[in-house]
Amino acid sequence: MSQDSAGSPPATTASMNSTDGTFARTDAHTTRGAYVTGGAEFNRDTNYIEDRITRDGRPGDSGEPGWPVEAGRYRLIAARACPWANRTVIVRRLLGLEEAISLGQPGPTHDVRSWTFDLDPGGVDPVLGIERIQSAYLRRFPGYPRGITVPAIVDVPSGEVVTNNFPQITLDFATEWTQFHRPGAPDLYPVHLRQEIDAVNKRVFTEVNNGVYRCGFAGSQEAYNSAYTRLWTALDWLEERLAVQRYLVGDTITEADVRLFTTLARFDAVYHGHFKCNRQKLSELPALWGYARDLFQTPGFGDTIDFVQIKQHYYIVHEDINPTRIVPQGPDLAGWLEPHGRESLGGRPFGDGTPPGPVRAGEGVSPGHGADTASESAF
Template sequence: MSYVNPGGEYARDSRYITTRITADGRDGFPVEAGRYRLVVSRACPWASRAVIVRRLLGLERALPMAIAGPTHDERSWTFDLDPGRRDPVLGIERLRDAYLARHPGYERGITVPAIVDVTTGKVVTNDFAQITIDMSLEWTPLHRPGAPALYPPALRPEIDAVNEVVYKDVNNGVYRAGFAGSQKAYDAAYERLFARLDWLSDRLEGSRYLVGDTITEADVRLFTTLVRFDAVYHGHFKCNRRKLSEAPVLWAYARDLFQTPGFGDTVDFDHIKRHYYLVHRDINPTGVVPAGPDLANWLEPHDRAPLGGTPFGDGTPPGPVEPEEAVPAGHGPLAG
């Protein structure tokens, strides 16, 4: 299974299933507690966004979650963490089965996050960017008391603008460097990535959060890339101008978020490393998974509180992680 485009730039296949789950059910899928199953892998940064937002908003009971294993083959993500290697609710071994139930001739990527309609076993959507926005706007009646406003109306234009450049240059930028098939493509991606990281560092030097004075959708989207940076992107994807831990502002910002309930308590560094180093055999043909880096420094003081703002604004932090969704012991500094 090859990820590198020989001799050229990496281009992400962005053809997603864009059906939406909405309060009014206009696409045929109304918001309904317990009807849908969010399928994720903790290894995937796009899926991790949905895991974080779901937890911040308190949607655990309304939108149950299936966790696929950290690796996949050319066919699909698999439920190899479950007894019998089968999701206990959907009754399937591979996420691919839910895609084919909806579209028998489906030929695009079998991606996470995906939301599956439990009543039919068919995937509803894998449009990762819209999924988290809809969690904020369409699932509102099912939010927990004290849920933060991650996509407040007054800040949406600025959040959208920040998200757009962060996606192009950082979230997808690390992949454009890692999967570059030529020196020219790699050099361009590398320069673009670190120019944007410098821009973000300047923006965050005097502001605790990316937009406004509380956490928003923008912080969630940047965090899932930053938390993987030293463990994967610095070495595996050759994004090695400096480590995140060598960038004072971004490192403190990332630690601040990591130590905020709903962020670090969803991160599984073991799954993250096993996914990238085992699946991308065209980059890492030996399949050797590095032992480091040391994770203890994620819990060091971040000292960003004096910048002002509070993580949840007028809201409250989420409660403890549900036991069945806790990151396994030894998979991160907060795990176990």
């Protein structure tokens, strides 16, 4: 099974070895990876490193090592282009964990080995001192056989990867790191709503977050047709649900909204055309488009979205889908800042809490890369 590249190179032997047995690259971002298996439905490899960082550093249920919550000890590696990594950046910002957990951001593309720190001076992460996240995986697991994915959390003192289990990372940020939450941090995983959040998240993951990849990486017309039908059945369900309530679960922003948002933010720019999810654009779905704009204009969401890096990633890395590697100019992004009118449905974005403050220095989206007619006051 292969991983999607928005998170990792393909999880095949090419993740560790290129086709000619060397790691030589003919340009800055040679991928030489394939994401489509002829005739087959896309199946995501969800076997992640399941270690957790917890308040008491307890071992995992299956014997995984325990890692204690400790401010300044861990570094979150999260590429802006990747929707799974984007979730962790949003939650870290909403909860105010910037001082407790540092952030490293690889560039938008990767080769068959792993994501690289192209955007840092000298192409080296300034805290970990490595050129690619692969080094942290191999330091802990020599010969690591799976995809080298982001997001990943690295133990800074040892330089070893701790976990890349992205669904659990954000839940643990919300529930295990509470002593380091900012004053006014929202409750993204409230106890009384967890059962409903989990149910919604399960359907959103299988049918929408992963559903766009099943369309894009389908290996046959039959596999694509099935994936397309499943995706749009779920999007129609969400359109109906969000026509009568402002947020996915309850009357405040929760983990469920974060997980859906990062797919919606990429829909018109990438998934509609590149992944052939083209029954309608997001901007043609009134409830979902209003909901996405509402979140985009909420501090902590839109200020993490880099549309340029998102497009560069998908259109450059997926050479078997887009062999020319031409990155499209569109779509027009101005609509993201238009009034959404969702306030009429009620709801309180942060519940009894408050919005996060300004983006931390050095972590903002580059000028020209966001919904670019956006002024700083929009966030």
